[in-house]
Amino acid sequence: MEAVPRKTTIREVAQAASVGIGTISRVLNSSSQVSRETRARVLEAIRRLGFRPNAQARRILKRRAEMVCFLLSNRDFLHPFHARILQGVESYASGLKQHVLFAALHYSPRTPPDRIDLPPVLQEHGLIDGLILAGTIYPNLLRRIESINMPFVAFSNNVVGMGDEEQFDQVGFDDFNGTLHATRHLIGKGHRHIVFAADVSYPWLRRRFEGYRQAMRENKLKHVLITSRNPQSFVDFGQKSAGRILSRQPRPTAAVAGNDEIAYGLWRSLRRQGVKVPDDISLVGFDDREEAVLMDPPLSTVRVDKEEIGETCMKMLLERLHHPRMTFSQRILPTEFVIRGTVRQL
Amino acid sequence: MEAVPRKTTIREVAQAASVGIGTISRVLNSSSQVSRETRARVLEAIRRLGFRPNAQARRILKRRAEMVCFLLSNRDFLHPFHARILQGVESYASGLKQHVLFAALHYSPRTPPDRIDLPPVLQEHGLIDGLILAGTIYPNLLRRIESINMPFVAFSNNVVGMGDEEQFDQVGFDDFNGTLHATRHLIGKGHRHIVFAADVSYPWLRRRFEGYRQAMRENKLKHVLITSRNPQSFVDFGQKSAGRILSRQPRPTAAVAGNDEIAYGLWRSLRRQGVKVPDDISLVGFDDREEAVLMDPPLSTVRVDKEEIGETCMKMLLERLHHPRMTFSQRILPTEFVIRGTVRQL
DNA sequence: CTGAAAGCGCTTACAG
DNA sequence: CTGAAAGCGCTTACAG
Numbered sequence: 001m002e003a004v005p006r007k008t009t010i011r012e013v014a015q016a017a018s019v020g021i022g023t024i025s026r027v028l029n030s031s032s033q034v035s036r037e038t039r040a041r042v043l044e045a046i047r048r049l050g051f052r053p054n055a056q057a058r059r060i061l062k063r064r065a066e067m068v069c070f071l072l073s074n075r076d077f078l079h080p081f082h083a084r085i086l087q088g089v090e091s092y093a094s095g096l097k098q099h100v101l102f103a104a105l106h107y108s109p110r111t112p113p114d115r116i117d118l119p120p121v122l123q124e125h126g127l128i129d130g131l132i133l134a135g136t137i138y139p140n141l142l143r144r145i146e147s148i149n150m151p152f153v154a155f156s157n158n159v160v161g162m163g164d165e166e167q168f169d170q171v172g173f174d175d176f177n178g179t180l181h182a183t184r185h186l187i188g189k190g191h192r193h194i195v196f197a198a199d200v201s202y203p204w205l206r207r208r209f210e211g212y213r214q215a216m217r218e219n220k221l222k223h224v225l226i227t228s229r230n231p232q233s234f235v236d237f238g239q240k241s242a243g244r245i246l247s248r249q250p251r252p253t254a255a256v257a258g259n260d261e262i263a264y265g266l267w268r269s270l271r272r273q274g275v276k277v278p279d280d281i282s283l284v285g286f287d288d289r290e291e292a293v294l295m296d297p298p299l300s301t302v303r304v305d306k307e308e309i310g311e312t313c314m315k316m317l318l319e320r321l322h323h324p325r326m327t328f329s330q331r332i333l334p335t336e337f338v339i340r341g342t343v344r345q346l
Numbered sequence: 347m348e349a350v351p352r353k354t355t356i357r358e359v360a361q362a363a364s365v366g367i368g369t370i371s372r373v374l375n376s377s378s379q380v381s382r383e384t385r386a387r388v389l390e391a392i393r394r395l396g397f398r399p400n401a402q403a404r405r406i407l408k409r410r411a412e413m414v415c416f417l418l419s420n421r422d423f424l425h426p427f428h429a430r431i432l433q434g435v436e437s438y439a440s441g442l443k444q445h446v447l448f449a450a451l452h453y454s455p456r457t458p459p460d461r462i463d464l465p466p467v468l469q470e471h472g473l474i475d476g477l478i479l480a481g482t483i484y485p486n487l488l489r490r491i492e493s494i495n496m497p498f499v500a501f502s503n504n505v506v507g508m509g510d511e512e513q514f515d516q517v518g519f520d521d522f523n524g525t526l527h528a529t530r531h532l533i534g535k536g537h538r539h540i541v542f543a544a545d546v547s548y549p550w551l552r553r554r555f556e557g558y559r560q561a562m563r564e565n566k567l568k569h570v571l572i573t574s575r576n577p578q579s580f581v582d583f584g585q586k587s588a589g590r591i592l593s594r595q596p597r598p599t600a601a602v603a604g605n606d607e608i609a610y611g612l613w614r615s616l617r618r619q620g621v622k623v624p625d626d627i628s629l630v631g632f633d634d635r636e637e638a639v640l641m642d643p644p645l646s647t648v649r650v651d652k653e654e655i656g657e658t659c660m661k662m663l664l665e666r667l668h669h670p671r672m673t674f675s676q677r678i679l680p681t682e683f684v685i686r687g688t689v690r691q692l
Numbered sequence: 693c694t695g696a697a698a699g700c701g702c703t704t705a706c707a708g
Numbered sequence: 709c710t711g712a713a714a715g716c717g718c719t720t721a722c723a724g
């Protein structure tokens with residue numbers, strides 16, 4: 001390996017400006033204790049030599065890496081949903097001169113905590129100050145993270161298998177109220193036979209189902225859960241659900257899909273069978289993925305502000321770093337029902 | 347700010363194992379110069395104290411951050427295309443114990459290089475070893491990066507306004523041959539009236555156009571470029587192009603879209619006008635976005651291996667870091683035409 | 693093989 | 709206000 005070209009150090013700048021290295025450091029850290037003339041001379045020397053202070057050295061002394069890790073678990077690819085969260089984290093972080101490291105992890109919920117093979121960034125110490133957990137989070141991962149004493153905030157919507165007694169910092173959005181409002185909207189438009197399509201073994205889809213059920217109950221309507229066998233994906237789940245919806249008597253006039261992908265599969269399959277959305281059946285989704293707008297007609301769905309989730313995670317993590325003993329907090333961000341073209345007035 | 351709980355340092359481990367700190371370091375760096383018994387004793391002490399060496403300190407001495415930055419420029423959001431590249435970078439990097447920092451940048455092509463406001467990570471020194479440039483890259487950004495002596499590799503497909511005389515490490519995929527093969531495929535299926543739809547002021551769409559044109563020329567067919575006025579987006583561009591395609595005499599039997607989004611807009615608008623794909627008109631896209639498979643019928647398109655791009659960028663950057671004076675290299679990765687459902691045999 | 697020492701590039705009391 | 713010195717947590721010749 002060839003030598004890396006040597007960079008200007010603080011000592012050379014000190015020499016050039018005829019001051020001690022401490023003074024350079026003070027100027028760099030905008031300490032008030034430097035005279036105007038000295039500061040100007042130092043600044044000039046810094047500029048002339050193209051000096052950029054070595055960040056690692058400062059970090060040792062500060063005992064702060066000024067860097068957090070965004071850890072995406074059990075995702076085959078960086079889904080647009082999480083990509084947006086990452087961007088929210090980054091944009092908020094960079095405004096505060098904090099850096100964001102991206103890492104991925106694949107693990108099984110059944111691996112004992114101490115056997116989980118953490119990514120390199122978590123095997124060292126001092127590299128990052130804290131962690132933002134995204135992707136699917138099982139209890140064993142939480143145990144593992146706690147065992148290395150790494151402060152973290154979890155994006156909570158994809159947390160699985162955790163009881164309410166679990167205490168940790170978390171940020172999520174409101175699954176329950178999202179479908180509650182979406183379903184109320186359908187009811188307000190005159191719909192009475194409304195089904196819900198999703199695999200409710202996912203806790204977040206279960207919460208969405210509960211929101212839907214609540215809206216139905218408060219209007220004395222019967223709730224119907226549509227599932228499908230061995231789906232390959234959410235889209236496939238939606239496709240397979242279409243037939244089950246159509247075969248019900250009386251035929252439902254509206255469907256609430258557990259997420260936009262299910263809604264997409266549903267829409268596609270319905271259309272193939274000559275059933276028009278929203279003329280023959282109304283449809284609402286959840287998540288407001290980019291593709292929702294592209295559907296034809298564009299999908300009415302529950303919007304989740306992904307950037308805000310990222311931002312809030314970062315904000316909460318920073319608070320945790322500043323106050324290690326603070327009690328844990330949980331933030332649930334509101335959702336918003338977006339009316340587009342897939343709901344018809346009956 | 348409360349005190350961060352103090353971590354075990356190398357000195358405490360040395361004391362616990364009754365050796366000098368140098369020996370701990372040697373064990374950590376698996377130097378051969380340590381006796382089995384000593385090594386065992388040290389390892390035991392490390393385990394017992396839960397010691398994880400401070401990464402920053404090592405980095406100062408090694409003069410390597412073991413970290414690179416993935417810099418995404420001028421993108422409102424982390425598009426799935428770039429998200430995949432980032433994942434390729436990360437997965438290759440983590441295998442080599444290298445870390446990946448994510449940063450975003452917004453700049454104008456007209457800002458003078460030294461006025462470009464780089465993200466915090468590039469203002470410090472020693473934080474990262476090198477840079478992977480993604481997103482739209484104009485010459486002024488390149489100048490700016492060069493001015494801080496930061497080694498970099500660029501994802502070259504979105505490079506704009508650069509002459510061939512520009513020398514830098516780059517990785518891209520083959521726009522020209524992608525459409526060349528896609529168009530030949532159409533011709534092989536009996537199509538003669540084939541149009542190309544895209545705004546060719548984007549260099550990469552221009553190259554795709556040239557590939558299309560080449561295929562037409564070698565078969566003595568007339569090329570036709572379809573554009574549209576003031577599109578809001580690529581999808582909108584496609585939608586607006588549909589009418590222009592249909593109004594041509596004789597009516598084209600196939601269209602090559604500059605990318606999948608244009609293809610999507612085209613497909614959607616054609617369908618609305620009662621024109622069926624592929625029965626009435628065949629259609630091919632470019633990029634193989636996730637959504638291509640979801641279209642109905644699924645879109646035949648040119649596949650680009652995004653993970654491989656990321657991987658290759660990382661690999662090339664590492665080579666550059668190890669051999670700073672190596673001549674610049676440029677890698678063009680092949681594309682593959684994926685046959686799905688939007689092309690019909692005439 | 694191993695320890696003591698020098699040193700990486702910084703920050704920060706300390707003393708003036 | 710400023711310099712000289714001590715120190716952060718490591719690595720690596722150097723000497724034995």
